Amino acid sequence: MWIMSQIKTLRGGRLTTLRERYWIACLLSMLPLPLAWLFRIFGSDKSQTGQHAYGGVYAELFRPYRYARLKILEIGVLSGASMLGWRAYFPSGTIIGCDIEDKSAFAMGRIRLHIVDQSSSADLARLRAAEGAFEIIVDDGSHVNAHQIFTFFEMFGSLKSGGLYIIEDVQTSYWPVGFGGAEVQDPAFAATCMGTFLELARYINHAEFFRQDNMNAAYLRIAQDITEIQFRHNLIIIRKGDNRQPSNFKDYVIEKFDWHPA
Numbered sequence: 001m002w003i004m005s006q007i008k009t010l011r012g013g014r015l016t017t018l019r020e021r022y023w024i025a026c027l028l029s030m031l032p033l034p035l036a037w038l039f040r041i042f043g044s045d046k047s048q049t050g051q052h053a054y055g056g057v058y059a060e061l062f063r064p065y066r067y068a069r070l071k072i073l074e075i076g077v078l079s080g081a082s083m084l085g086w087r088a089y090f091p092s093g094t095i096i097g098c099d100i101e102d103k104s105a106f107a108m109g110r111i112r113l114h115i116v117d118q119s120s121s122a123d124l125a126r127l128r129a130a131e132g133a134f135e136i137i138v139d140d141g142s143h144v145n146a147h148q149i150f151t152f153f154e155m156f157g158s159l160k161s162g163g164l165y166i167i168e169d170v171q172t173s174y175w176p177v178g179f180g181g182a183e184v185q186d187p188a189f190a191a192t193c194m195g196t197f198l199e200l201a202r203y204i205n206h207a208e209f210f211r212q213d214n215m216n217a218a219y220l221r222i223a224q225d226i227t228e229i230q231f232r233h234n235l236i237i238i239r240k241g242d243n244r245q246p247s248n249f250k251d252y253v254i255e256k257f258d259w260h261p262a
């Protein structure tokens with residue numbers, strides 16, 4: 001009963017101290033509560049009517065990690081709501097939050113905070129040096145298309161094999177104002193975050209390319225470590241793993257049809 005009344009007051013913002021909120025998250029981590037509930041309890045827009053419905057998607061993706069001793073990085077802290085949601089969902093997890101603003105007040109227990117501008121190579125290098133590798137990386141920062149793409153290429157090397165990299169709120173790819181997006185019919189859409197990952201998806205089967213001279217060298221390199229790219233509503237999900245399997249082209253085409261690439 002006490003815990004339910006505390007949760008109600010949490011949602012009303014009346015349970016104010018950060019320490020109280022942190023300890024509620026620790027207590028809730030002992031219960032197998034759905035992630036969507038936890039986001040709602042702490043007030044993250046990741047699972048709110050009229051905002052996003054990421055909690056259900058994340059529960060599907062993160063179920064195998066729930067009780068692991070993992071490290072999750074989230075870029076974008078705001079009021080600390082998702083930090084507490086992650087803390088309550090991953091009882092053995094360490095949560096690393098980064099924000100362009102100083103959010104160090106939210107650092108306690110297994111939540112660590114860094115000041116990082118996700119568009120700064122030097123800041124991201126400092127973060128990598130301080131924290132090492134992660135099982136999960138979530139970009140919920142500026143939502144500026146160029147930042148989403150830049151941060152992925154800077155941070156993907158710090159994702160462990162088998163890990164997940166998630167870019168939230170990619171609706172900004174489709175918005176022609178404010179975040180560097182473009183209307184979907186506009187050729188400029190190709191340079192947005194969605195456009196970039198749609199293109200990168202073509203490289204998953206890089207072993208089938210007969211010629212590599214007219215292809216993007218950075219995409220060719222990174223696609224060797226991507227086993228899956230999923231597009232969900234307003235989310236891009238990239239799974240890291242060994243994607244170096246060879247083509248069976250030789251058996252099926254060269255030997256049967258005696259056809260050779262130019």
Ligand SMILES: C[S@@+](CC[C@H](N)C(=O)[O-])C[C@H]1O[C@@H](n2cnc3c(N)ncnc32)[C@H](O)[C@@H]1O
Pocket residue numbers: 043044045046074075076077078079080081082083098099100101116117118119140141142147
């Ligand atoms: C959508 S809010 C994060 C919400 C939080 N993850 C949650 O679910 O409760 C976005 C945050 O990104 C931060 N931000 C904006 N531009 C940034 C940048 N260039 N680098 C890092 N963080 C940035 C903002 O200060 C803000 O706190």
